[in-house]
Amino acid sequence: MAQNIWHTTNASSAAYQAAGNWFGVLSAVEVAVAIIYGLILQKLNDRIRKPAYALGMILGALGFWGLSVAPTKLWSVIAFIGIGMCWVTINSIPFTILTNALDGKHDGTYMGLFNSWVCFPQVVASVCSFALYPLLGNYMPHMLVVAAVLALIGAFAVYVVKEISVERGDIE
Secondary structure (H helix, E strand, C coil), X not given: XXXXXXXXXCCCCHHHHHHHHHHHHHHHHXXXXXXXXXXXXXXXXXXXXXXXXXXXXXXXXHHHHHHHHCCCHHHHHHHHHHHHHHHHHHHHHHHHHXXXXXXXXXXXXXXXXXXXXXXXXXXXXXXXXXXXXXXXXXCHHHXXXXXXXXXXXXXXXXXXXXXCCCCCCCCC
């Protein structure tokens, strides 16, 4: 019977080392996909930016969920493709929406504040994960499902944001 890598905690074991090596491969897949998808995202016009953001978040949600139930290495590669698309979406589109809405007077201040509010949830999530992990049965796939749910919420939350642009004449 194969050992489940989610419960492999002995860092000197062959299973733990194999899981670490496989994670390196998956990380390379994620970054390669993010670069390619990022090149596609840079060509977007204003009208499809929000749907593209929602699509990236939905693909990420599917990736996180898929990884939580991944029965094979191929399944985990497919999951990391979705996660890579989500990662580049998160790191590009919100900043584009903000910079399009700025008038050039206090860009550094607004970008700094925005970046702080992007980082703040990451800090909160890291701290809260210590409390959440035991509540979910000390089982990592449950945390991946939480990530999937939050990505889905983000996919739909973007439609609440009113995007304005100085260049389009939305503001003076």
